[in-house]
Amino acid sequence: EWVWPRTTLPEEVVVKLMTASTDPDDLVTADEIASSLPFSRQIPDSYYRSLPTHPNPKLRIQATFTWQSLTDDQREALRADPDPAVRAAAQRGDREYDPAATEADLPERDCHARVHILLHHALPQSVIDRCFADRRNLWSLATNRHTPADAVDRLARDPDRTVRLAVAQRNDVGPEVLALLAEDPDEEVRAHAAVRPLFQARPHSSPGWQPPAPAGPELTAWYRACATSPHLLARQAVAGSPMLPPELIPLLAADPDPSVRHLLAEYQENAPAETVLEAFVARPDLRETLHLTTRLPRTGLAHLLAHHDPGVRALAAADPTLPEPPVALLDDPSPEVRRAAATNPLLPADVLETLLQDPDLARPAAANPSLTGPRLHALLDAAGLARP
Numbered sequence: 001e002w003v004w005p006r007t008t009l010p011e012e013v014v015v016k017l018m019t020a021s022t023d024p025d026d027l028v029t030a031d032e033i034a035s036s037l038p039f040s041r042q043i044p045d046s047y048y049r050s051l052p053t054h055p056n057p058k059l060r061i062q063a064t065f066t067w068q069s070l071t072d073d074q075r076e077a078l079r080a081d082p083d084p085a086v087r088a089a090a091q092r093g094d095r096e097y098d099p100a101a102t103e104a105d106l107p108e109r110d111c112h113a114r115v116h117i118l119l120h121h122a123l124p125q126s127v128i129d130r131c132f133a134d135r136r137n138l139w140s141l142a143t144n145r146h147t148p149a150d151a152v153d154r155l156a157r158d159p160d161r162t163v164r165l166a167v168a169q170r171n172d173v174g175p176e177v178l179a180l181l182a183e184d185p186d187e188e189v190r191a192h193a194a195v196r197p198l199f200q201a202r203p204h205s206s207p208g209w210q211p212p213a214p215a216g217p218e219l220t221a222w223y224r225a226c227a228t229s230p231h232l233l234a235r236q237a238v239a240g241s242p243m244l245p246p247e248l249i250p251l252l253a254a255d256p257d258p259s260v261r262h263l264l265a266e267y268q269e270n271a272p273a274e275t276v277l278e279a280f281v282a283r284p285d286l287r288e289t290l291h292l293t294t295r296l297p298r299t300g301l302a303h304l305l306a307h308h309d310p311g312v313r314a315l316a317a318a319d320p321t322l323p324e325p326p327v328a329l330l331d332d333p334s335p336e337v338r339r340a341a342a343t344n345p346l347l348p349a350d351v352l353e354t355l356l357q358d359p360d361l362a363r364p365a366a367a368n369p370s371l372t373g374p375r376l377h378a379l380l381d382a383a384g385l386a387r388p
Contacts, residue, residue, distance in 0.1 A: 008044040015047070019058055057083040067093030068120065099124035115140055122146045142166035153177055161186045168192035171200050195231040220245050227251050232260070239263035246270055258282060265290065273297045281312050310334030317341040320369075327351060335360070345370035 009017075017037055020030040037043060051063035052074040063070065064078060064086070078090040095101035102121040107114045118131070118140035128151050131137050141147050142155045143166045156167045156177045161184075167173060168181045168189050173196065181193035203218045223241070226234040227248045238244055239252050240263040252264050253275045264271045265279035266286055276295045279286055281304070290296050301316035302323060310332070316322075317329045317340040325348060329341035341347075342355050342364035355365035356379070366379060381387070 007042070009042045011044055011047045011050070014043050015054075015056070015059065018062070019056055052078060057081070057086050060086045061089045064089040064093040067096050096121045098122060099127075103127055119144055120146075123148075138163045139166050142170075145170075145172065149174075156180055161189060165189050165192060168196060171196070191231070191233055195229070195233045198226060198229060198231070198234055199237070219243075223248055224251075232257055235260045236263055240267045242267070244268060262286065265295075269293075269295070271295055280315065281307070281309070284309070284311055287311055305329070310337050313337045314340035318343050320345050322346060325351070330355070330361070339364040343368050 014037065017030075018034050020033070022030040051059050052070060054060055054063070060078060060081060060083070063074070067075065067090075070078075075090065075093070078086055079094070081087050081090065095105065099122045102117055103124050103126060105113075105121075106117050106127060115137070118127075118137050121144075123141070123144060123146055125148075128141060128147070131141055132151075132154070138155060138158060138160065139162055141151060142158075142163045147155075152167060152170065152173060153176075155163050156173070157180070158164055164181060164184060164186065165188060167177065168184075169192050173181075175197075178193050178196055181189055184190050184193065202222050223238050223243075223245055226238040228251070229235060235252065235255055235257070236259060238248070239255070239260045244252075249264065249268055249270050250272070252260055253272050255261055255264075258278075261275050262279040262283055265276040266289060273295055274297075276290060276293065277297050280290045280296060296315075298315075299319055299321040301319040304312050304316035305322070305326070307313050307316070313329065313332065313334065314336045317326045317332075317337050322344070325346040326341040326344050327347065329337050330351075332338050332341070338361060342361045345368060347355075347368065347370070349370075352365055352368055352370065355361045358365070366376075371379075377387075
């Protein structure tokens with residue numbers, strides 16, 4: 001089953017994949033791999049930080065793809081790069097700051113290119129006026145950090161709640177706009193407007209792709225302020241943050257709102273085992289991810305054997321510390337539970353032998369850790385596999 005990977009690849013592996021050449025016989029081309037890899041959560045931050053000065057010009061070009069995330073010095077170095085292809089890519093990056101280039105490059109038809117430009121590039125007044133006149137792409141304008149303040153103020157009064165919500169999520173809106181949005185008829189808009197001043201006050205340790213500085217007292221204090229905030233959005237934000245100071249994990253693990261505790265279980269490697277188990281039981285959508293972590297308890301689960309959810313019963317059925325072998329669960333109505341019970345090393349040998357002859361349960365039974373070496377060899381012999 002497909003799961004969302006959480007472990008990064010070594011930087012040298014990422015470089016090899018990003019610079020590979022395609023073999024005509026490849027089922028998946030090198031370009032397809034390179035274009036998919038950034039969305040896989042497997043690229044370490046160190047790789048991105050290395051791009052602006054990487055010895056491979058192909059990767060320096062890749063640094064220009066997020067031009068506005070670079071520092072001024074990094075952009076200047078890429079403009080003067082010895083490789084003409086890199087300099088050309090830097091010139092394309094500079095067009096993101098040029099309102100005239102935005103107007104020239106903006107497609108009229110609805111497409112990804114149009115949305116991307118309106119989300120990220122500097123906007124001329126003529127384009128902004130057309131968007132308002134046509135009531136088109138207003139959410140993109142509300143999200144774009146280059147949108148001028150007077151247009152943002154107008155968007156905060158737009159009849160579309162998604163547009164007002166996008167304004168409430170900006171970190172550059174002033175107190176007057178936030179006060180307006182704090183009285184918005186939509187509850188979600190009001191919630192984001194209320195918590196925005198706290199997010200605006202977050203200390204930033206480094207710009208762009210620079211390595212983040214260790215969390216100092218100021219940043220730690222900000223995280224604590226969020227973790228103890230009466231605003232749920234603030235507590236949710238830090239519970240899922242990769243920079244959350246470890247000392248705040250127990251505080252968030254005791255949060256009264258389950259959504260905060262579940263985010264902690266999903267994203268924090270040091271989340272308490274009981275918090276992870278709680279999230280596993282309550283959130284079927286997180287189970288594939290939590291199954292892959294060492295923080296999910298695998299023992300002491302006898303109290304879950306009769307749970308109404310088969311996914312929870314299956315976790316308990318594999319517990320090797322149950323007071324009794326889970327023989328009864330081999331007849332559970334759920335195939336998932338039956339398979340998990342078949343892997344339990346507490347099963348008596350005669351029961352396990354029966355399962356090895358069952359077409360539905362032979363495979364999990366063959367994975368049972370109580371099988372001896374001679375019995376495993378016998379299974380391989382029965383399958384017709386020659387011994388070395």
